[in-house]
Amino acid sequence: MTERTLVFVKPDGVQRNLTGEIIGRFERSGMKIIALKMMTMSREFAEKHYEAHRGKPFYSELIKHITSGPIIAMVLEGENAIKQVRGIMGATSPADAEPGTIRGDLGIATELNLVHGSDSAEAAQAEIAHFFTEDELAE
DSSP states (O other): OEEEEEEEEOHHHHHTTOHHHHHHHHHHTTOEEEEEEEEOOOHHHHHHHTGGGTTSTTHHHHHHHHTSSOEEEEEEEEETHHHHHHHHHOOSSTTTSOTTSHHHHHOOBTTBOOEEEOSSHHHHHHHHHHHOOGGGOOO
């Protein structure tokens, strides 16, 4: 089933000049980029995106990190895109991520895990709409 999902390279990935490597891994898997932009999240934008984590012990550090510099946001399209992207990214903690995954090969710490990907079809739909307008999605 062809799906769309939101992915973004977090500030640590941009700062470490890993955007090309990360995007390349998704492209080499056969995923199609249908939207791409660089942006810096405002606090308000980040709080809306991470609303589900509000109140958790790591929330304030997460917001601080994600607003600390630019991100590269993209919409990827492909067969079982959500599951495929999650597999390419690897486990949230680089220590638990398999070799060959983005986080397993390049991640430093759970807080600096380089990349975000939608975790469900519902989340993907909401996140894509939060980051991109319909006009920004290429067919």
